[in-house]
Amino acid sequence: MTEPERPPTLHLILAWAAVYLIWGSTYLGIRVAIESIPPFLMAGSRHLLAGLVLYAWSRLRQAAPAPTRQDWIRATGLGVLMLVTANGATTWAEQLVPSGLTALIVCTSALWLVLLNWLWLGAARPGARTVAGIVAGFGGVALLVVPGNFGGSQHVDPIGALVLTGAALSWSVGSIYAIKLSRPAHPTRFVAQQMIAAGVVLLTTSTLTGEARAFAWEHLSAASAAAYLYLAFFGSLVSYSAYFWLIRHTTPDRLATISYVNPLVAVILGWALAGESLSVRTLLAAAVILVAVALISTTRMRQRA
Numbered sequence: 001m002t003e004p005e006r007p008p009t010l011h012l013i014l015a016w017a018a019v020y021l022i023w024g025s026t027y028l029g030i031r032v033a034i035e036s037i038p039p040f041l042m043a044g045s046r047h048l049l050a051g052l053v054l055y056a057w058s059r060l061r062q063a064a065p066a067p068t069r070q071d072w073i074r075a076t077g078l079g080v081l082m083l084v085t086a087n088g089a090t091t092w093a094e095q096l097v098p099s100g101l102t103a104l105i106v107c108t109s110a111l112w113l114v115l116l117n118w119l120w121l122g123a124a125r126p127g128a129r130t131v132a133g134i135v136a137g138f139g140g141v142a143l144l145v146v147p148g149n150f151g152g153s154q155h156v157d158p159i160g161a162l163v164l165t166g167a168a169l170s171w172s173v174g175s176i177y178a179i180k181l182s183r184p185a186h187p188t189r190f191v192a193q194q195m196i197a198a199g200v201v202l203l204t205t206s207t208l209t210g211e212a213r214a215f216a217w218e219h220l221s222a223a224s225a226a227a228y229l230y231l232a233f234f235g236s237l238v239s240y241s242a243y244f245w246l247i248r249h250t251t252p253d254r255l256a257t258i259s260y261v262n263p264l265v266a267v268i269l270g271w272a273l274a275g276e277s278l279s280v281r282t283l284l285a286a287a288v289i290l291v292a293v294a295l296i297s298t299t300r301m302r303q304r305a
Helices: 009-033 039-061 069-093 099-106 109-119 128-145 158-180 187-208 222-249 258-274 280-304
Strands: none
Touching: 009 039, 009 099, 009 222, 009 258, 039 069, 039 187, 039 222, 069 099, 069 158, 069 187, 099 128, 099 158, 099 258, 099 280, 109 128, 109 158, 109 258, 109 280, 128 158, 128 280, 158 222, 187 222, 258 280
């Protein structure tokens, strides 16, 4: 694969900072936000708000024809895969799984990317090193879920882990779909359309499940409100936009590094700011998963070198 055209260094630094640091912090932000805001309602309104702001800004910044029906279909497909099925499921699962461990399980998206690249895109069959990384990565997730007293009795809720694994798969499918799509004529507006479409779907889900009716403004805490605003502005507007900008300006292998930086940020913040435990089991599983992801990423980089 040819290297994308290199943009200004400052732009790259800011984009990587957004997807590494801000995105890593959003797992803790989600945990705090859903303490008093139902998960689908929180995720849907967050993305809809960010999408409308970004859409208005993109239209003011650059006069362009209104999006076509095809534009909305493509944006909705990506929005459902990455912001409804992936991010929405992740938000729901944080009711059951601590934020740091959530990030660890979600980072298995890098493992799914390798499998999908082979099974869907017809890439070369994974070698022994890559297969070992895939087995080790999912083995690390299993270590978090399996009951027992090894390294501490606490283990991850299996339903939460299953939902998060599905979220990681959906994110990987969406990432490949985004790479395969032709470059949109108006990239910023296209990202905004994804957020708007996802927000509508998630809010509809919230309404159908009774979340919206159960929410009471008087129960909204100051911490949840602050976390919500942080997620809407930094998590959606800044980091999600930066991710799609990087898709067009870097390689998939470099993007995969997000999968082992974000969990480190999330685990450290969950432990330092939310008192999430770091048992021997958690640390061992984290080491196994992150080494597996790094093993796969470095193997792919060597193959492309």
